[in-house]
Amino acid sequence: MPLTLTYQAETSVPVEIEGLTPTWARGKTLAQIGQFEIFHGNERLPLAEMFSLGGSADDLRFDFHGDLTGVHWIGAEMADGEVHIHGPGGRHIGSQMSGGTIHVHGDARGWVGAEMQGGFIHVHGSAGHLVGAAYRGSEKGMTGGTILVDGHVGNEVGLTMRRGMIAVGGRAGDMLGFNMIAGTVLVFGECGIRPGAGMRRGTLGLFGPNPPAILPSFRFACTARPQVLPVMFNELRRQGFTIDDELLTAECDVFNGDLVALGRGEILVRSAAAM
Amino acid sequence: MSDLIKIYGGSVYDPANGIHGEVRDLWIEGGKIVAQASDPSAPVNRTIDASGMVVMPGGIDMHCHIAGPKVNVARKMRPEEKRRAERVKRTAITHSGTMGSVPSTFATGYKYAGLGYTTAFDAAIPPLAARHAHEEFEDTPCLDKGFYVLMGNNHYLMKAIKDNEPQKLKAFVAWLLGSAKGFAPKLVNPGGVEVWKQKQAGNVHGIDSMVDHFDVTPRQIISQVSQAAEALRLPHPVHIHCNNLGMPGNWETTLESMKALEGRRGHITHIQFHSYGGGDGDENTFNSKVVPLAAYVNSHPNVTVDVGQVLFGETTSMTGDGPLGYFLSNVYGKKWFSGDTEMESGCGITPIKYKNKSLVHALQWAIGLEWYLLVEDPWRVVMSTDHPNGASFLAYPQIIRYLMDRTYRQDVLKTCHPLVGKRSTLADIDREYTLSEIAIITRAGPAKILGLKNKGHLGPGADADITVYTPHENKEIMFEMPRLVIKAGRVIVEEGEMRESPVGKTLYVAPEYDLELEPDIQDWFEKYYSIRWRNYPVDLSYMHDPEVVGMRS
Numbered sequence A: 001m002p003l004t005l006t007y008q009a010e011t012s013v014p015v016e017i018e019g020l021t022p023t024w025a026r027g028k029t030l031a032q033i034g035q036f037e038i039f040h041g042n043e044r045l046p047l048a049e050m051f052s053l054g055g056s057a058d059d060l061r062f063d064f065h066g067d068l069t070g071v072h073w074i075g076a077e078m079a080d081g082e083v084h085i086h087g088p089g090g091r092h093i094g095s096q097m098s099g100g101t102i103h104v105h106g107d108a109r110g111w112v113g114a115e116m117q118g119g120f121i122h123v124h125g126s127a128g129h130l131v132g133a134a135y136r137g138s139e140k141g142m143t144g145g146t147i148l149v150d151g152h153v154g155n156e157v158g159l160t161m162r163r164g165m166i167a168v169g170g171r172a173g174d175m176l177g178f179n180m181i182a183g184t185v186l187v188f189g190e191c192g193i194r195p196g197a198g199m200r201r202g203t204l205g206l207f208g209p210n211p212p213a214i215l216p217s218f219r220f221a222c223t224a225r226p227q228v229l230p231v232m233f234n235e236l237r238r239q240g241f242t243i244d245d246e247l248l249t250a251e252c253d254v255f256n257g258d259l260v261a262l263g264r265g266e267i268l269v270r271s272a273a274a275m
Numbered sequence B: 001m002s003d004l005i006k007i008y009g010g011s012v013y014d015p016a017n018g019i020h021g022e023v024r025d026l027w028i029e030g031g032k033i034v035a036q037a038s039d040p041s042a043p044v045n046r047t048i049d050a051s052g053m054v055v056m057p058g059g060i061d062m063h064c065h066i067a068g069p070k071v072n073v074a075r076k077m078r079p080e081e082k083r084r085a086e087r088v089k090r091t092a093i094t095h096s097g098t099m100g101s102v103p104s105t106f107a108t109g110y111k112y113a114g115l116g117y118t119t120a121f122d123a124a125i126p127p128l129a130a131r132h133a134h135e136e137f138e139d140t141p142c143l144d145k146g147f148y149v150l151m152g153n154n155h156y157l158m159k160a161i162k163d164n165e166p167q168k169l170k171a172f173v174a175w176l177l178g179s180a181k182g183f184a185p186k187l188v189n190p191g192g193v194e195v196w197k198q199k200q201a202g203n204v205h206g207i208d209s210m211v212d213h214f215d216v217t218p219r220q221i222i223s224q225v226s227q228a229a230e231a232l233r234l235p236h237p238v239h240i241h242c243n244n245l246g247m248p249g250n251w252e253t254t255l256e257s258m259k260a261l262e263g264r265r266g267h268i269t270h271i272q273f274h275s276y277g278g279g280d281g282d283e284n285t286f287n288s289k290v291v292p293l294a295a296y297v298n299s300h301p302n303v304t305v306d307v308g309q310v311l312f313g314e315t316t317s318m319t320g321d322g323p324l325g326y327f328l329s330n331v332y333g334k335k336w337f338s339g340d341t342e343m344e345s346g347c348g349i350t351p352i353k354y355k356n357k358s359l360v361h362a363l364q365w366a367i368g369l370e371w372y373l374l375v376e377d378p379w380r381v382v383m384s385t386d387h388p389n390g391a392s393f394l395a396y397p398q399i400i401r402y403l404m405d406r407t408y409r410q411d412v413l414k415t416c417h418p419l420v421g422k423r424s425t426l427a428d429i430d431r432e433y434t435l436s437e438i439a440i441i442t443r444a445g446p447a448k449i450l451g452l453k454n455k456g457h458l459g460p461g462a463d464a465d466i467t468v469y470t471p472h473e474n475k476e477i478m479f480e481m482p483r484l485v486i487k488a489g490r491v492i493v494e495e496g497e498m499r500e501s502p503v504g505k506t507l508y509v510a511p512e513y514d515l516e517l518e519p520d521i522q523d524w525f526e527k528y529y530s531i532r533w534r535n536y537p538v539d540l541s542y543m544h545d546p547e548v549v550g551m552r553s
Helices: A030-034 A228-238 A245-249 B069-077 B079-084 B105-114 B127-138 B155-162 B166-180 B192-198 B218-232 B251-260 B290-299 B322-332 B359-374 B393-404 B406-415 B435-450 B475-480 B515-528
Strands: A003-007 A037-040 A043-046 A051-055 A061-065 A082-086 A101-104 A120-123 A146-149 A165-168 A184-187 A203-206 A219-224 A252-257 A265-270 B004-014 B019-029 B032-034 B046-049 B054-057 B059-064 B117-125 B144-150 B184-188 B239-241 B266-268 B303-306 B313-319 B337-341 B345-354 B466-469 B484-487 B490-494 B506-508 B546-548
Touching: A030 A051, A165 A228, A184 A228, A228 A245, B004 B435, B004 B466, B019 B054, B019 B435, B054 B435, B059 B393, B059 B435, B069 B079, B069 B127, B069 B313, B069 B337, B069 B345, B105 B117, B105 B393, B105 B484, B105 B490, B117 B127, B117 B184, B117 B239, B117 B393, B127 B144, B127 B166, B144 B166, B155 B166, B155 B218, B155 B515, B166 B184, B166 B218, B166 B515, B184 B218, B192 B322, B192 B345, B218 B251, B251 B266, B251 B290, B290 B303, B290 B359, B303 B435, B313 B322, B322 B337, B322 B345, B345 B359, B359 B393, B393 B406, B393 B435, B393 B475
Parallel strands: A003 A061, A061 A082, A082 A101, A101 A120, A120 A146, A146 A165, A165 A184, A184 A203, A203 A265, B004 B046, B004 B054, B059 B117, B117 B144, B144 B184, B144 B506, B184 B239, B239 B266, B266 B303, B506 B546
Antiparallel strands: A003 A051, A037 A043, A219 A252, A252 A265, B004 B019, B019 B032, B054 B466, B313 B345, B337 B345, B466 B484, B484 B490
16 A cells, blocks of 8 residues: 655645655654655645645555645655656656656656666656756766656756666757766657757767757767667667657667767767658 | 863873873963962852863864865855765754865864864965955854965065065065965965966976066075065964975975975975875876985974875865866866966865775875874974865864874775885884874974964963863774863863854964055056955954964064
């Protein structure tokens, strides 16, 4: 039986629940969990003042209900278990998580999976800016795990990411994979300007229509049908992500760069002829 | 009438007064140590039983980086470190703060006090930013503070040397110290920072290299500033960060820098970073040259040193040595800040991490310990980590353990890169420090080197800055949490709990100089500076509880 957390507050002030993880809650009574200290702006409150609790945390599963747009850091730093958010969620979902699974059955705001080290996040709606990104000042963003977003995402997705996979079913904003160190970001919708700026290694895949201009600091390498793509696509499908069959055999233009940085990254752009 | 406090029954370590662990009583009145109460009938406000405890003067950190623009930049450029670090929570008498390798202002004061330190000197303030440093000092409680004024790359100073005008140089040094309300002249990579500011990747590469445009050498700068300081009878004549910091083979530059003093008093700072053999940046040739350098220090009483001990872990390098900051940022590939302060100085900041499996880092660690153990006279070697460059000041208890416990020292040495034992003499050194020697290198010695007559001892007239420790076999445990810390006669820490948070004094010098030479300085100043002449000197209103330290007799 999962622990159900139904959000009951009505406030425009941000609510932060950092540290409330399935592992922490396991073995605790509802009363004990209800005393978990959260922030309402700069005010400290017990969790139970804003959420009604039910069920049990013994199965390492949380089910959040309600409009959680203003509730931030859900699943942050979790290492194990499952979190299901039934409705829209706030910022920093799954931030710095090292294991476990998060499903957002709605939209999420910025910083989903920021500095994530491992685990799996699936946003079934859209997400905000800076998915899998590094926090300001940090050397590395996401260093492992998988983030799937069925809908659209904002700017600077995969900022300085070091490892792991981000797949976006819809549109992506500007500066995709900005200063990326390594890892993979695949976008199946349109993409904003300057993808891969400053990337050292790693792979960006732009498979949607109207791809943006590739920066002049990238060098065209070839047109190819990379054999790794069907392997990755099948794995993403297995994880619940939708990919058209025609992409399994799509040709891509391959660009190497960014030559202003180390220059060992690549951008795969679905060939115009294939669309 | 201020509180009258008696501390009785403690084993007192006051090496400046020849007391080495004798059980003595101490009396405090009006924030000072007194021989006895001025009014024998006056009630004793507090009696402290220190039986079985060790009583020492408050610690003095004579070389650290705790205020001013470089420290503030370092705080701002390391948010990722601060997010992970311990949080300092607000209490009824203390402010909240942040830690990491560069703690916030209030946290710096609290943590120093928590270690039993009551005085600290920031080692590198550009005079143009002196006002900022003084304002940060007011937010750095529990410590008496002062700073050294960067002048080794100052344009007027180098021009005066080039023009062979020692009277102008002397007047300028005095004017600059007085304007900044600083404590001592600081030379950082003399001449080298100016070359760095003039051209890409520029630097001087030896003590006799010529500084472009000014046509002076680092040797001339060291020699003539030390002459001016001696003529001014400054309490701490000159604090020297030698050229070629961190470079293999730099020991010869360091030796020549000591010789450039020509017998005049001078202090070589963070000497660990300047004691390397080898050459051409080749790690395979990197080795310790402490033995010949320590031999020179042992035979030349005019030279004093602080160590700049490296300890393993992550920290932030911040230096007035701009080209060094650039070099380190290339070595580590991390983010980098470079500053250029008009006619005065430079600055470089970058995160670094010392690893015990790295031959270079482990050698740096060993070289630092060699310095403590090979300088025969503890009065001339001072404990420092060059906070935060080699490590945080919070590592001082760990260093004390290395010095007092050779078994522990050797055990840690075995975990380091295997070549460290062959390229340094640390494995062969059996010396262990006594508590008296620890009191010297952390209190009495720096007070003497700095010319602070009221610090570093527990005789009548001394500031009542006292630390009481609970003896423990593990000296790291003993020194990391004092039983009691008293600042100016007020108990500020008891067993790790803050009791009071006084702001502390600002110590500075006000040397006299020939006022007839001031118009020449003003002409130069108004020609080049971005601010007005009258706005440059720091007004006393910027200083909390200022205290002028007198010149040496």
